Amino acid sequence: MRIAQVAPLFEAVPPQLYGGTERVVSHLTEELVRRGHDVTLFASGDSRTAATLFPVVPRAMRLGSANRDLMIVDLIRELDLAFTRAGDFDVIHCHIDYLAFPFGSLSGTPTVHTLHGRQDLEFQRALYRHFARTPLVSISDAQREPLRDLELAWAGTVHHGLPLEGYPYAPRDQGYLAFLGRLAPEKQPDVAIEVARRAGMPLKIAAKVDDADREYFERVMVPLLDDPLVEFIGEIGDADKAAFLGGARALLFPIDWPEPFGLVMIEAMACGTPVIGRPCGSVPEVVVPGRTGFIGVTLVELADAVKRVDEIDRADCRTHVERHFTVAQMADGYEKVYRRLGALRKAA
């Protein structure tokens, strides 16, 4: 199949450091190439891929530091680049949200959009009502929940999947809790620290601070980081991530927003590390409570989960990812979506 992947331009594909969406696009793209598809990747020029790379900009802006207006200019150029070549592809797979929605029906090439963000914002209802016939993929069933009453053209839910060789199983932990992500209010790193304190276990924080979250970082996080139990190691790259996650006794994921998927949860479990999270968004869909981690709401519940984490068999975490969240399963899911789109188009 001739497949175009249209990636965001915030981060390289794959990102050098933090960046969920571009990482997933990379995993999927490389697996599709491995399966013999003819894949063209529209992305920033500092991306690395076995596909044909179509560099839209020389270098990725970084999420959080990017000028939003300029970003849109670049995305418009990207859409023009991809869709003026629509005839060269059997399917166009977009990962850049609503800006791309009108292009599929205009181009005549089957086009599908994976939604990578939250879908519970008020403006999104009018948007999706308008684009009710635009094929969409959700990355968790939970992500669709706020739009459940609208009849949309869902082409499926496809969970993210990992290339497991990049996430070696660590049978034994090093006795610390891990937090990995952005230091943003919705990720609740302050709650992670309080949970670690209550459980009396060291917490290592590997995290990025976006410009937008700088004020929150200075005001809320800096005072909290000054605790002997807490170690802030900044943003880490792929090379260090598996060791960081695999060494943890548990990943703390005490979010209070509707997480659409939460890649770090399966990254941790792939390394054998259980996840302790709140029941928001995709968390109950990704973590099996009592088997690959615990789900709790209050500080008491979360700290109690830390104390009980030895009840989890780390091998079960690994197995859970092997069974449900591999890049092969993700590629299977998207191949099915692509075939269905093509068939629908032919039938129409």
Added chain:
Amino acid sequence: MRIAQVAPLFEAVPPQLYGGTERVVSHLTEELVRRGHDVTLFASGDSRTAATLFPVVPRAMRLGSANRDLMIVDLIRELDLAFTRAGDFDVIHCHIDYLAFPFGSLSGTPTVHTLHGRQDLEFQRALYRHFARTPLVSISDAQREPLRDLELAWAGTVHHGLPLEGYPYAPRDQGYLAFLGRLAPEKQPDVAIEVARRAGMPLKIAAKVDDADREYFERVMVPLLDDPLVEFIGEIGDADKAAFLGGARALLFPIDWPEPFGLVMIEAMACGTPVIGRPCGSVPEVVVPGRTGFIGVTLVELADAVKRVDEIDRADCRTHVERHFTVAQMADGYEKVYRRLGALRKAA
């Protein structure tokens, strides 16, 4: 001809108060309908038109108070609405800037974009280099200047034009200077006040304060407004505008940005009121120094121009607009552009 006009959604068409682009779209749309064209106007639902109105949103957000992200969502819906119906039109005329650029070549219907903004920003060069084959109309020759070295698909310069019956000629002024526009740094209302002071002539300011300019207003303008020579009358509507402009001895237009056209200059001259401005952007193209106003750079030059303004025959201002800036001339210009686009398309 079956013509689609794709208007911004910041203001209604025409705007109830301030708003240049939507006012021009309205003038053009009504004149095209009058000439027997079958015109469809994509705009906010509170627009008033003799064309077929396609309401994209119930009500216009107002420029400066609009949430930019939400605005883009609405514009994307507008583009989808217009271009999925592309086959119904002989030409699609967009006024919403680069977001619309990719749609023309995808749709197959001749499409042209009037640029209503400044074109001297660094990011615009990469943008236009990419869209070098997208048909563009400039609203002054000066507007193109920063892009002169790029080979772009200019379809023409079409100056704005007025329906003169809305701007009655006022042979006599009421002895005050006028400032009309946004109270924004680039419009230099503070300079207007200083010029009025030096010339010792009352200044009436009819102006809008955008949210983005609120800080500038409080810090710079509020102290200056406390002057017996200065009267701030807030934002005015069409009903009051002609009287406000026609009663002025001169319009002060001391901008320091590359004004792409400056509708208020021809509105003032249509009423017989000369324009005193700086030689920025379109000003030298619209004002004839010594005949319909004066052009100066420094406070001394501008204040001197005020003192000399009786040298101008108000009838010459009116005549200048009748000869060069009527809605009929604007519609002639666009009809020519539309025909040329259609012919190019057929020849291709």
